[in-house]
Amino acid sequence: MKTESTLIRVGLAIYLLMFFTYLLGPLILMGITAFNSASFPQVTPWEVLTFEWFHVLFNDKRILNGLKNSFIVGFFTVILSVAIGLAGALMLTQIWPRIRATYYTIIIAPILIPGVVLGISTLVFWDRINVMLGFSDDSFLHNGIFLTVLGHSTFISSYCMLVFVARLQRYDVGLTEAALDLGATHVQAFRKIQLPFLMPAVGSAAVLAFLASFENYNTTTFTFQKYPTLTIELAQKVRYGINPSISALAFIIVCLTVFFALVHEVRTRRAQLAIANGAPVGAVKGGFEMPKFFAGNPAAAVLALFIAGAVATIAISQVYDPEPAKAILLKEKRAEQKKRIEALQERLRAKRLQKQFKGPDIFGSGQSKVPQPPSKTPFGNVFDPGNLGGTDPNAKPKDAKTPESPGKGTFGDVFNPGSLETTTGTGDDKQ
């Protein structure tokens, strides 16, 4: 019996570990890569602890511009979607019961329609309107922010509506009737009674709308015009090669999310604690005594730790200078590469000797015809059978010889862990 329960417990622990690794592993790995000096987001080989990717991020005009556009779009999408969603949900409670189901289906349909379709249709629809009204091509109907906000709102307002419907189901219509009975107008009854009741839902709908807008890509692709949002910028960046500044951005977003989640949790728990201790609800809003507050509120403790960690990280970043360590690493790398090149040249010489014995290569492959095996294409030598003997096929003599010319816009250099000159290059830009 006892061993059995231990087994179950161990099994459960392993399962949980796997589950959370699957869930959070990518986020943690990404967070770590933001602090590695390697020019490609990677954890191993670990080079040098650095904060330079945050500098790179905050100096990246395109990312910052995308972020700004995302916030503008998010802001207006929140306003529009919450308003439409609220109106839709209220309508659902007022409409004749017979057509309620149909109405509901229609209003949640946008959630089921692919975002790509919504994006294209938004673009086409407003373009037609523009033509019909006889406006010029650069009218506001063709404005990227305008189109993106409308495109997002088409389906995000349905999300918002679902949030409001859930809240409205718990609303006692008697409260509105009571307000009317006491002499309130319909507007007053809504504003003073129903809206305050819906406020929590307004909050969650707004957060939901903002996040949905912020992370949307497929609708935005068609509508952004001259105003690329963050997701668009990131996608374009990835096409031309990514560096850990994106990890840095992800790290910041994850930290903010954790922070707000913790703040929310702390507040909820505080209210629960106060009520459990028999405190009147009104008193919960007041200040709190520190020691008592932490006791029995693990979320508060975690929050405090989290803030301490953030402060410590920022402090370290101010005093820590990765340059000496980087210089040492660079020297080591160069030495290593030199060794490899020598080894490679040694091998090539041996091969050439061998070939002289064997005669013409039966496969007719490039290696026999090209005297200098590291080909000029960045990928070439990776797949070159001639490199199979080496531990690291990416150690390209050509690159190593010309560290001043970092990968000229090719994919290969970006994905090449060995191309450390990109690192130094960026570092130089920064300085």
Next chain:
Amino acid sequence: MSAGVGVDLQNMWIKFGDFVAVREANVNIKGGEFFSFLGPSGCGKTTILRAVSGFLDPSDGKILIGGNDMAGKGPNERPTALIFQNLALFPLMKIWENITFSMEVKGAGKAERQKRADELLEMIALPGQGDKLPSELSGGQKQRVAIARALCAQPDVLLLDEPLSALDLKLRQHMRTELRAIQKQVGITFIYITHDQGEALTMSDSVAVMKAGVIDQIAGGKAIYDDPSTAFVASFVGENNVFRGKVKSISKGYAVIDTNRTGALRARMATAVKDTLKPGDDAMMFIRPEALNISDKKARSDTRIKAVVQHSEFEGQAYNVFLKGSEDKEMKMSLANRGETRLYDAGLPLILDYDADRAVALPAGELASE
């Protein structure tokens, strides 16, 4: 205080599609009266209340409040205040804000509202509780806050929709007295909806008994109890022993009814049917349990019933004795507890009698299902 404003329902019908919720209601409620609508659930009494407060329009007929036709006026334009069954206190507002909501929507200042709230809290015996939220109050306290909130609107007519049904028995009895006292104090018209005949009888000046959308009788509590106008009222209000039969003869306001199982019995004819009940009609005779006595042997033969005790209950102030008469006719008798030690054991044969004035003869009709 003021004489109060009366409410008149004139030939009012309320229909929902084909369903008739209220049929031809004619009610005249005098100003300052405590008026109750009493009936089983689903009889249309709440519908009447909602029509009076303006949440739905009558399909036909008129509602007059203080002589003014209320047609086309919304609930916020009528001089009524409704106390909801679930009270409908605003959960996010403090008690004092709840109470003075009617002033807030009219634009009264905070200081003025707080002053009025303090006065009303004093009146409902909850001084200093104004800053709490409704969720922090007990059921009885919420009840009183709801009353204060309605009174704050200074209505001419206060409508109450089974406001005590959610309270426990002790509190309910206490609130009955309190409601009556508040009504006397403020002097406005109260219209009270209930399915509890105890509430209706104890508090009301007048009671309207309803059955399936129809008002059967409007009268004072004592008249409803002692002189019902239909078989339904007789069976719904209080307990009654029912004897079915045919009218055998009629003389001087009394009818002799040839009951199916108990033989000929004499009863006073109800006021409402004095002139309509005729010999040969199907009839019912009602005798309250407390009107039955153990015979002193001087009683007339047509007010005597033979029966055997089945079992008895001791209720404190009375014994309830359950009996079986001829052909297993079931009866209940209530005997006041006067300190005697006599026990009514099963199988004890008894001869019962009653005062013919306390038995009521009515035409046969539908009985309350309870």
